[in-house]
Amino acid sequence: MAAFWLKLRAVPGWVWPLIIGVALIALPSVGTDYPVIRQVELTLLMALIVSGMNLSLGYAGELAMGQVAMYAAGAYTAGMIGAAGITEIWLQLIAGAAAALIVGLISGIPGLRLGSWSLAMTSFFLILLVPDVLSMFKGVTGGRNGLAGIAPPTFAGEMIDPSAYYVIIIALVIGWFAVMRNVVVSRHGTALRVLKQSPVLASSIGISVFRAKLTAYALGALPAGIAGVMFANLDLFISPEAFSFSFAMTVLAASIFGGSSSIYGAVVGAAVLQFGMNQATNFQQYGLIITGAFLLFGGVLFTGGLSGLAWSLIRRADAAARRVTGVQEAPAAEAEIPEMSGAHLRISDVSKAFGGNKALTEVSVDARPGAVTAIIGPNGSGKTTLLNMISGFYRTDSGAITLDAHEISGLPSYRVARAGVSRTFQTPNLPEKLTVLETVESGRYARDRVGILGAVLRLPVFRRVRREDRLEAERALALVGLSAHRHELATALPLGNRRLLEVARSLVGGPKVLLLDEVASGLDEDELDVLASLITRLRDAGMTVVLVEHNFQLVLRLSDDIYVLAQGKVMAHGTSAEIESDPRVMQEYLGVTPEDVTTAHGGDDD
Structure with missing residues (x-):
């Protein structure tokens, strides 16, 4: 059984959704009734909208409900140009996707610039504005009465019959999810998940937070626009009621219930919500209550939705199968460190204050390639503040920070990372x-x-x-x-x-410069040996290493140059031997007075 499971897992992931797509295409040929076919069509269109929300919510970590407004933009664009005589479906798809993208950019840029919940609020009000905007241009949109008179869609001048239209919807959905999958499993998808965890972490590895979030939001507009175009041509009539706040809540519920951090969870959530609501005879009266129940059920009982539950079970089955069959991990790659080109990091008279509290005052540090430069000091002395200024998370009040004579102070953190500065954090950020x-x-x-x-x-x-x-x-x-x-x-x-x-x-x-922020904290003896050996090898390979550490013995063992901070100033600077024998360092950093040292030595002589 375990061997069979591993063989099953070896099948490429794209095979299963392709099989489902082929099965859906075959539904009309096996005598499936039209009401079921229509529900499948509406489910697939909702899945497109939900997938766009998943890119923002599940991967980039931004709650945005603007996909419904983008859905409306695509539908009304297709409807208006269809009523005007432009019936080629591919032209409508291009126009609808473009219209949705414009709406996404208009709402996304200010919302993301303001940050926090601003995008959620911007997109929320965008939904509420849809009926009013349509009423303002009722001459072409039909206002609150809806847009009628849409000409049937064509392809290459030939009218598309219902069965062919059904196949086109499935083909578009398969195509979009192939696109989404390729993005999500690439480094761009990984970057979005890092961004969702922590914008600070994302910036530290060179990700532009604003650009990545806007890309996810704008990319999510495309399937919503496509869904709108196909919806407009489904009944050849559209009205504002199809893009209401309750529908936006349904989309959100489908995302949460199916799993917002999932590629195909959008299809699962859309299917459950679409078919489930179709069975609720009093849905119009209790729609929001039913939607809320799905939100709670998916968000509370199933962390990560149904897809999250399924993925957890799959991971457990994988681990169990490997134990039973004795499958071993691949051997480790060769752990060689090539010659590295470190950069000369120079911090010149840097000061930083937070309100009336001076965190750093005219601090100067010189870190050279092929050397370990340690920065030590008691808690509150400004060590992490200094690293944050080097990394671009804080701006200097005065002074300069240069990398090989190129000033990096004032650059955004992601550009500092791209310049060659990499770092760890006091608390591991994974x-x-x-x-x-x-x-x-x-x-x-x-x-x-x-x-x-x-x-x-x-x-x-x-x-x-x-x-x-x-x-x-x-x-x-x-x-x-x-x-x-x-x-x-x-x-x-x-x-x-x-x-x-x-x-x-x-x-x-x-990187050219490696900033290690209390990286030895919590390591056992074996792990400390691994770390110490690695730092030594990096130094010998030419890396510029800046070490902020409380483990004084490790600092003395590894460092070529040590700076001691106290109350935001450089109290002492020298080699390991010089710092170890400095009475001021003994008192400030170790809490040992010269008298204590003399007494201890006297006791030993006795």
């Missing part, structure tokens, strides 16, 4: 539902960039970069000793391994 290998691969987002079109079409450049991403990720995992965990969920690792995983992710992009 995206949910990503494997260890995928997490490390995400660190290469800013390297060898491939556009959305390349990912969708699986161009040769995409395949080459994907192979390199996998190869470099395997090498980075081997460096930190985590190769055996490559297919485990990153968030399931113990604390020590999560810290080492962050180091691997920071290294995989080939």
Whole structure:
């Protein structure tokens, strides 16, 4: 049974939805009644809309209900040009998708610029405005009475009969989900999941937060526009009631219930909601209550919706099958560190205040390639603030930060990352539902960039970069000793391994400067040895390493140059031997006075 399961799992994932698509196409030929065919058509159109919402909500982490307004834009665009005599379906699809994209950009740009819940509110009001906007132009839209007189669609001048139209809907849905799948399983999809976890983390690996969110929102507009075009040509009549707030709630419920972080969960959620509501005789009266029940059921009882539950069961079956059959992980990649080109990081008289609190005052640090530069000091001395300023998360009040004489202070954090600065965090910041290998691969987002079109079409450049991403990720995992965990969920690792995983992710992009923020915290002795050996090898390979650490003995063991911060200022600077013997450091950092040292030595002599 286990061997059969592994063979089943070896079948490419795209095969199953293709089989379902072929089965749906065959429905009319086996005598399926028209009411069922119509429900299938409406389900598929809703699935298109839900999939667009999933890109924003499930992958980019932005609640936006504007897909219904984009759906309306596509429908009314097709309806108006159809009524005007332009009946070619492919022209209507292009026009409808373009109209939906424009609506998405108009609502998305200000909403995403404002941040937080602004996009949700912007898209919410956009839905409420749809009937009023249609009424303002009732001469061409029909206003609240609806738009009638839409000419039947044609293809190459020939009218499309209902059975062919049904096949076209299925073909469009299959085509869109193929596009969505290719995006989601590429580095762009991984970037969106990283973004959903933490915009700070996304910026630290070179992802432009605004651009990525806008791309997801705009891309999600396309299937909504396509669905609108097909809906307008289904009955050759459209009215504002089809794009109401209750329908927006239905779309949201389908997304949550089916699984917003899923490619095909949109189809599952749409099918349950569409067929379920069709069975509710009093749906018009209790529609919002029924929709709310699906929201609660999918969001509370099934974390991640039905697809999340299914994926959890599949992962357990995979693990059980591997144990039974004795399948072993692939051997680790060669853990070699090539020669690296570190950059000269210079921090000159940098100051930073938060209100009246001065976090840093005229701090200067010089970190050179081929050296480990440590920054130590008691809690509250400004160490992490300094790293955040180097990374571009904070702006300097005064002073300058340069990388090989090029100033990076003032640059947004994602551009600092692309310039070659990589870092870890005090608290490991790992995206949910990503494997260890995928997490490390995400660190290469800013390297060898491939556009959305390349990912969708699986161009040769995409395949080459994907192979390199996998190869470099395997090498980075081997460096930190985590190769055996490559297919485990990153968030399931113990604390020590999560810290080492962050180091691997920071290294995989080939940075010029590596910022390690208390990376040794929580590591056991074996893990500390792995970390110390890795840092030494990176230094010897030419990397610029900046180490912020509380483990004083580890700092003394690894560092070539040490800066000691106290109350936001550089209190001492020197080699390991000089810092270890500095009485001010002993007192401020270790809490040991010179008298204590003298007493201790005197006791030893006795």
